Amino acid sequence: xxxGDLLIAAKLVTLHDVEQATAHQRExxxxxxxxxxxxxxxxxxxxxxxxxxxxxxxxxxxxxxINEIELLNLLMKQIYTTRIESVLQFxxxxxxxxxxxxxxxRMAVARQLLIALGALGTxxxxxxxxxxxxxxxxxxxxxxxxxxxxxSLEAFCKRVHLQKITNExxxxxxxxxxxxSYNITDRFIQKIGPALNSGRAMLLYGPxxxxxxxxxxxxxxxxxxxxxxxxxxMIEGQIMRVFDPSVHFELQVEQAEQPNVxxxxxxxQSDARWVPIRRPFVVAGGxxxxxxxxxxxxxxxxxxxxxxxxxxxGGCFVIDDxxxxxxSPTSLLNRWIxxxxxxxxxxxxxxxxSFSIPFExxxxxxxxINPEDLMDAAFLRRLxxxxxxxxxxxxxxxxxxxxxSARAGLVMTDDIFDAIVHKxxxxxxxxxxxxxxxxxxxxxxxxxxxxxIPPRFTLEAVxxxxxxxxxxPQH
Numbered sequence: 386x387x388x389g390d391l392l393i394a395a396k397l398v399t400l401h402d403v404e405q406a407t408a409h410q411r412e413x414x415x416x417x418x419x420x421x422x423x424x425x426x427x428x429x430x431x432x433x434x435x436x437x438x439x440x441x442x443x444x445x446x447x448x449x450x451i452n453e454i455e456l457l458n459l460l461m462k463q464i465y466t467t468r469i470e471s472v473l474q475f476x477x478x479x480x481x482x483x484x485x486x487x488x489x490x491r492m493a494v495a496r497q498l499l500i501a502l503g504a505l506g507t508x509x510x511x512x513x514x515x516x517x518x519x520x521x522x523x524x525x526x527x528x529x530x531x532x533x534x535x536x537s538l539e540a541f542c543k544r545v546h547l548q549k550i551t552n553e554x555x556x557x558x559x560x561x562x563x564x565x566s567y568n569i570t571d572r573f574i575q576k577i578g579p580a581l582n583s584g585r586a587m588l589l590y591g592p593x594x595x596x597x598x599x600x601x602x603x604x605x606x607x608x609x610x611x612x613x614x615x616x617x618x619m620i621e622g623q624i625m626r627v628f629d630p631s632v633h634f635e636l637q638v639e640q641a642e643q644p645n646v647x648x649x650x651x652x653x654q655s656d657a658r659w660v661p662i663r664r665p666f667v668v669a670g671g672x673x674x675x676x677x678x679x680x681x682x683x684x685x686x687x688x689x690x691x692x693x694x695x696x697x698x699g700g701c702f703v704i705d706d707x708x709x710x711x712x713s714p715t716s717l718l719n720r721w722i723x724x725x726x727x728x729x730x731x732x733x734x735x736x737x738x739s740f741s742i743p744f745e746x747x748x749x750x751x752x753x754i755n756p757e758d759l760m761d762a763a764f765l766r767r768l769x770x771x772x773x774x775x776x777x778x779x780x781x782x783x784x785x786x787x788x789x790s791a792r793a794g795l796v797m798t799d800d801i802f803d804a805i806v807h808k809x810x811x812x813x814x815x816x817x818x819x820x821x822x823x824x825x826x827x828x829x830x831x832x833x834x835x836x837x838i839p840p841r842f843t844l845e846a847v848x849x850x851x852x853x854x855x856x857x858p859q860h
Contacts, residue, residue, distance in 0.1 A: 391661055392427075394636035395611040397435060402426035438547065440540075440613055440656040442482045449485065450537030451619055453492070456481070458524040460489050461498060461513070462531045465521035470502065470510040480533035480616065480657035493517065528687035530624045535617035536658050541627075542743055548612040548699045549745035550664065551584035555607055563606035570781070573772075580770035581607060586725045586748040587770035593753040594820035597774045601703045601751050605666035611636060612699040613659035617688075621738055624688040625680065628660050629696050636661045665700035667693050671709045678720055682735045694730070697746040707752040707759065714759045718767075721748065725767060776817045779806065786822040793826050794840070801842040808847070813855050825850040 392398050398421055406420035413420070418436075422429045443449045449456065456479070463469060463478045476486045490511065493499040498517035502510040513521060536544075560574050560581075580587045581604065589597045616628045655661075669677065673693075681690040694702045708714050724730040724744040733739045756765060765771070777785060783802055790797045805825065809815050828850030833840040 391439065391611070391636065391655065392432075392435065394661065395435065396609075397431065398426045435611075438611075438613075439661075440544065440659045442654045442656050443485065446485055446488060449481065449534065450540050451535060452622075453489070455619065455622070456485075456534060457489055457492055457498075458520075458527075459531070459534055460486075460493065461517060461521040462524050462529075464499075464511070464513055465518065465525070466531050470512060471505075471508045472511075473508065478533070482654070482657075526687075528624060530617065530626070530686065530688040532626065533616040534658050535619040535624050536615045536656075538618055538620045538740065538742075541615055541618045544613060544615075544659070545698050545743045545745050548610070549584065549743075550608065550699060550701070550747050551582070551745075553608055553610045553664075555581040559607045559609075564600065564603050569600075573774075576770075576772050577604075580772065581747070583770070584745070584747050585769045586721070586750070586767070587772060588756060588768045589749060589751040589772050589774050590756050591753065591774040592776060592816065592818065594818040595774050595776055596819050597751045597753065598705055600774060601705065601749050602666075602668065604701060604749070605664070608664040608700070610664060611661050612664055613655075614662050614665070614696075614699075615659050618691075620689075620740055621734060623734055625691050626688060627691045627696060629691075632667050632693075632696050633660065633662045633665055636663070665697050666703070667697040667700070668703045668705055669693055670705040671711075673704060673710045673712070673717070675712050675716060675720060680732050680734065684735075689734075692732070694724070694744070694746060694748075695732075695742065698743075699745060701747045701749055703749045703751060705751050707750045708754040715764075718760055718764050722767065724748075777819050779817070782806070782817045782819075782822070785819060786826075789822040789826050790842075793830060795826060795829070795842060797842060801844070801847065804844060805847055805851075808851050809854075813851060815855060821854070824854060828853055 393400060393403065402421060402424070403417070403426075405424050406417055406426060409420040409424050410417055413423075415423075418432055421427050422432060446453050446456070459479055460475060463475065467478065469475060469478060472483065472486055472490060475490065476483055479486065481489075490499060494501070494511075496516075497514055498520050499511045500514050500517075502512045504510065555578055557574055557578060560569075560578055564574075577587075577600075589601060591597060614628050614633050616626070618625045618627055678692050678694060680692060682688075683690070704717070707717075710717065725748060728744050729741050730744040731739050731741050750768065752759060756771065783797075786797050786802060786805075805821075806817070809817060809821065825847065829842060829846040830840045832846050832849045
C-alpha cells in the first residue's frame with residue numbers, strides 16, 4: 386500500500402483534500418505532501434509523525450532481517466504451490482520490494498532452481514526446474530508456511546515499542562465519541578479515562594446486565610492511531626504467524642477518481658510485510674484456556690500460530706466473563722503476573738527454546754462475580770484500576786427507557802415508568818439494571834404481535850414482561 390493510500394485510509398486527509406493539494410501542486414510545484422500542508426489539509430508535524438511511524442521498505446536482502454536462504458525457500462514454495470510465473474506475481478506473494486525479489490530470482494536462476502520460460506509481452510516468465518521442484522518439496526517438508534515473508538523478531542519487538550497503546554492520549558472527547566450512544570455518566574468517564582491512558586490492567590466489575598461487555602467492546606473506538614502488524618515473524622529459524630483477519634482489521638482505501646492522484650506524495654514505500662490496521666481489540670470469554678495463551682505449533686504444517694494476547698499487542702485484550710472459564714481464575718491470573726507488571730512476556734518453542742517479547746497491550750478483565758471471590762488481595766493490588774459498572778440511577782433508567790422505546794416506536798409515559806420501577810424494585814425485589822428497558826420493550830412488542838394489536842405499553846404487557854424477567858421461587 387502506497388503511503389498516500391495509507392494517509393487517506395488513516396482518515397488524516399480526504400480525497401477532496403488530495404484533489405485540492407494536487408491543484409496547488411500543478412500551480413506551484415513541490416511534493417504533494419508539502420502541498421497538503423500548504424493547503425491546510427494536515428499539520429506538518431502530524432504528517433511527519435505519520436510517515437515516521439510507517440515501517441520503511443528494506444533496501445537490501447540483509448535489511449530484511451531474514452536469512453536469504455529462508456527467503457529463497459519461501460519463494461520456491463510459493464512458485465511450487467501457486468504456479469505463479471512472473472516477478473510481479475512473486476512480489477505480490479512474498480511482499481518484498483522488486484529489487485529484492487529480482488535478486489532472489491537471480492539467485493534461483495544461478496542455482497538452476499528456476500528457468501526462464503520466455504517473455505509474455507514485456508514480462509519474463511519463470512518456472513521451476515526439476516532441481517527447483519525438489520528444493521521446494523524439501524522446503525515444504527520443513528514448513529508448509531507459504532504466506533508473505535516474515536519480519537525478524539528484533540524488528541517485531543522494536544515495532545511493538547514504537548506503537549504501544551500509551552503513545553496515544555485518550556481524551557474525554559474520545560470516550561464520549563466512542564460511547565456516545567450509551568448513557569454513560571461523567572463520573573464513569575473520569576474513572577475510565579486515566580485507566581485507558583495508563584495502559585495498565587483494569588477490572589470492570591458489577592452485577593450482570595449493566596453493560597460491562599458493551600462498554601469494553603466500545604473502547605475499541607476510543608483509539609484512532611494506525612498501527613502495523615506483521616503477517617509473520619521469524620524466531621530461531623521458526624515462523625510464527627501473527628496477522629489474523631478475524632481480529633485484525635486492515636485499513637480500507639477509498640478509490641480515487643484520478644488514478645495517479647497519489648504520485649509524488651512520497652518517494653518511499655512502506656514495507657508490505659506489515660499490514661496497516663486499527664489498534665487490535667481481541668476478546669476472549671468463557672472459552673479461554675491457558676493453552677490459548679501459548680504458542681500453538683502445528684506439527685503437520687511446521688509453523689506456529691501466535692497466541693491471542695500477542696495478536697492484541699498495540700491494542701486491548703479483553704477477558705470477558707472472567708471467572709467463568711474452565712481454567713481457574715487463580716491460574717489465569719498467575720499467567721498474567723509477569724506480563725502485567727514487567728511488560729514482558731515469555732514464550733517457548735517446541736524445541737524448548739524460550740524468547741521474550743514486549744507485552745504492550747491493555748488487559749481488561751470483565752466480571753459480574755464479586756472480585757474478592759475471584760482473587761486474593763495480592764492479585765487485586767496488581768490490578769491498579771478497578772471500575773464498578775453498577776446499575777443506573779432512576780434518572781438514567783428513564784433515559785435508557787426513552788431511548789429504547791423511541792427506537793421501537795413506543796412512547797413511555799410517567800405512569801407506566803413509575804409502575805415498572807415499583808414492580809421491579811418492590812414486587813420483584815430487583816435492582817434497576819441497564820438491560821431491563823431493552824428486555825421489557827422486546828417483550829411488550831412480542832406479546833402485542835401475538836395478540837394482534839399495535840405495540841404499546843400497558844400494565845398487562847408490562848406484567849407479562851416482568852414475569853419473564855425473574856423466575857418465581859420454588860418451594
